[in-house]
Amino acid sequence: MIALYLFIALCCAALAFGIKQRWASVLAVLAFLSTQLGLNFYAWGHLNQNDSIYFSFDALGFIFTSVLSIISLPVFYNSYRMLEHQTGEWADKRKASLYTAALIILVAVLTSVYFADNYGILWVLIEVSTISLAALIYFYRTKLALEATWKYIFLSSIGISLVLISLLFLNVAMHRESGASLHISAVLENAKNLDPLWLKVAFALMVTGLSTKMGVFPFHTVGIDATMVAPHPVNVLMSTALKNAGFVAVFRLYQAVMETSIAEWASHVLLLVGLISIALAATQTQRTQNLNRMLGYSGLEHVGLALVGLSLGQIGFYAAVFHLVLHSFAKAGLFLQMGQVNRIYDHHFPEKNAAYFHSNPIGSLVVLLGYIGIMALPPSGLFSTELMIFSQLAAQKQWWVLVLVLFLMTIVLLTLGRQVMNMLYGIKAQIKTDVAVVKVDALEIIAQITILGLMIYIGFNPPVFLVDLLNQACVR
Amino acid sequence: MLLLLAFGLTLVYMGIADRVRRLIDMLIIQGVLLFGMAIVQLHHIDVLNLVIILLETLVVKAVVLPLFLLRVKKKNEISRVSTQAVSGFSKGLWMAVIIAFSFTAGHLLHESSDAIQAKYFSVGIASILTGIMLIVKHDKVLTHLMGYLVLENGIFLLTLAVGGEMPIIVNGAILLDIVLAVLVLGLIINRLSTSFGATALSHLSELKD
8 A cells, every 4th residue: 555655646746746837736736635644544444454565554653644644734735825925926837846746755755654664665765755855955045055955965864874784783683583684573573582782783873873864963953954944844844754754763673672681771872862952952042043943953852852751661652752743733833833924024033023923913823822832831732741751750760860851941941932932022022014914824824723722632632542552652 | 805905995095095086086996896895795696686786886886976976076176185184194093093993893793793794894894984084074075975975885895794685675775875865965066166166064154053
């Protein structure tokens, strides 16, 4: 089924790219979104079943695919509005068609990453995501976009090379007992027989290499630089679905590692990476004035916290996966609204965006809600997952970690809060008279509020089926 | 063994070379040597995998990519690997450390696991570290790109060291990865030259906090 899905996605991308007309792009997107939702329902009906030898519809994959499918709808709509705004009457057809095709491919490969049951295939798909993202980051064709694209491709290629070396070592770790299979389920089944030394090296390289995708230390800068210049719908995917894809890949290997004698070592590695990421987020947000960049650092903080959660064992697994689900909704709502801000003003800096409440009151409420969401302040759903992680840290008596994390997260909360308030109300409550009150696209606002509402609702009242899925995902 | 020794010598030369042209020449030689080593090591390989390896080493690594790099070099008038002079002694010292470290690591890991071939593993690690050194010690983006290729050559040697064949789809993807990355990055270098008027890393620092 996933092979068919990828084939249809490729056809849709070819249609958008080949026929450089608005109708072709719209048709391609509609066909692709139908396929995406179709695959989601198919996966729901075939949960815990294999799909060819390379893919498997497991709970973890299903959860993140569902998140991506939900987010994809407003992302494509927002992209449509952006392309209209950017290109007038779809004037720059080449640029718009390349953007649409690359976006379709990106969503398709990320979906496939979630369901991949083979490390080799997973590596190939992550590689493809880099190329399609490069085309999207370079959308505005500016000097900054060029610089970001160069850095993104180059560092991602290095990261992907490290992942490839990790797979080679994983192969060595498996040799003795179970042959040279790179199947994720085979690695998990034979975890106890894996050579600990080679597994250690493989795990460390996997975490380092995939940090370009997860957006955590040490390769976190590439994603943040890209966030500064990429179109906002692309930022949504980079800050949510892409991070989730990197997390899924690491989580699958970590589950196998947890069955071995190096489990404690691996959890220390994740704890360290998580803590450094949160610390970097806290220090770097102080240095930047750019709200997009700040939101990028907020992503660094949240994935860092998810890694801290992972290091805490079973309950931590649950909290980490759930945290990333809710973070995806919160960040998506906020970045989609930032796209609207970008269309109202042609710049990003909050000082110049002062008095946004005057220009766009409903949009401002979305920004406020999004800020509350990503900062995990009640009623944000993230409050419940952070509470789970903190409780677990307290239960394990890791007091110094708990205090450090709380301290660093408070710094991010205050710094980001200052910038958001500055953007909404203005430095001296001044009202920019040169910016007219704009007419807001109701559909975009409805989508943003729905996504943020979902984050609040499922955070505090998670449906039974979601809890079951999360439990299944964490005990595989 | 001779092929490995020759490969090691190309690494040392690349580590201390000052001219971009010399680095490209070494990349051509490395492509040919890798093909030779693959033939020696993977004698039981199936035809399709052999074709892919032939494509990857002889065609892509020894011909297509060097030609492309030469074009980029010529178009952007890049002759030296770095804008700042790096002392030959310092480079030589780095290479000595890399080689010593690689052979020690290879030897130690071979002792703990007989699943790897120490010689290939050591030269593979040396190649990866040399690639990283080329990236870290030089400030021109073209040199970085060549460092990336040396790193990829090191990964190829590691696949020979662990003796396991990757599935054909992964081998194909590795080939595609190298070609696409180098072509796309090469094109970006051309654009960087047009937009920034230079290809040194110091000019790529506008994206910051």
